[in-house]
Amino acid sequence: MERILTIKRVPTVVSNYQENASSDDLKSKAQGCGRNCLGKCCLPVSKLLLYCFKNAEHERVEDFCGSCDGGCPQMSFLNNLLLGQWEDRMSRGLFRYDVTSCETKVLPGKYGFIAQLNEGRHLKKRPTEFRIDKVLQPFDENKFNFTKVGQEEVLFRFEPSKDDKSHYIPSSPLDSEECSPTVVAINVSPIEYGHVLLIPRVLNCFPQRIDSESLLLAFHLAKEASDPFFRVGYNSLGAFATINHLHFQAYYLAVPFPIEKAPTCRIMSSKGPYETRVTVSKLLSYPVRGLVFDGGCKLRDLCDAVASSCISLQSNNIPFNLLISDCGKRIFLLPQCYAEKQAHGEVDRDLLDTQVNPAVWEICGHIVLKRRKDYDEASEQYAWRLLAEVSLSEEKFQEVKSFVREAANLQSEEEYISMQEGRYDSTTLQVASHLPQDCLVLH
């Protein structure tokens, strides 16, 4: 008999429709429900706000915001819309607690881990059993999913523009081609200001797994927000996603995440001219082993490299978290094994007692604590210990690197340099001078 690995944890309530509805209840309401939900019954006749993002064929990674020409210093239109709508939902009392009153501090030390005391997030929920040994699991319509959410939790639809400009249309009915819209909704258990969910093609009922088209939507959201403090994150199943319906999360945090400040070393790059290459680096002196993607010329190229890598991890059943940072220009891919260790009883009791689930935000250095005592005692040493438990072993990480190299069709930098040495002696030094100091020692 197959042994199923599970862990028990208190699930996060991301929608007000998640708590009370039993699955029978949800089923009976699945048609013509008059509840103004996001299902097939109500969505096609909805009149949600519509934000159309700039969708030029060759949208570049670099050129800055979508709502004005050139690098604009003022707030992007998308930011204004998102935060205005978010605050409106706050004033309507849709959140489960007031996140603006949660205490936050930067832990003393070299890395600047950020601790938040959030006592409201996990109250009133019993632990649930989660299967953690399968990164790909089929969508189950009888479980909570985002088609059950009420439209008041949705801030706007997020769709590609039909020309190469961004647009905003208040109250736009769905046209027949877009019968499964992408929406941005609030997370009713926010961990920071502006915490939202991006749900690609909600009526398609995709399970939680990365595909290139959906990931590109997340890149566009990060790019159009054009605010380096706005990050988009993703948790796979087995890496602390609680809902098996495709979604990304995003919020604003006005300090750098420790992971964004970690030194990196280039290890792989895509083929082709130097300036247009997607490069992949590994994190140095950070408790979690991870890869950082950047470069590339077109948004689509960078996105495809990340998507192919994620798809490969998914099919090799390796749980991971993803952070889209720097307006879609830098992406952190973090394979992890905490839940697996937890299921095998290999995580220390005192770490488990804090009930911190190391998902994308924790791994990147923003640690949400549930108990006053843990918050008061939190230290850089604690953060490091927790995150070290998340990290793959060096051996397993090597395996991930080779999956990524193959899936995204990359060459390793060592190879590249030796290839260049073979062909053009004089350019080798020039290439090496692009690399950070740590990379000069090549193995």
Ligand SMILES: [Zn+2]
């Ligand atoms: Zn409905």
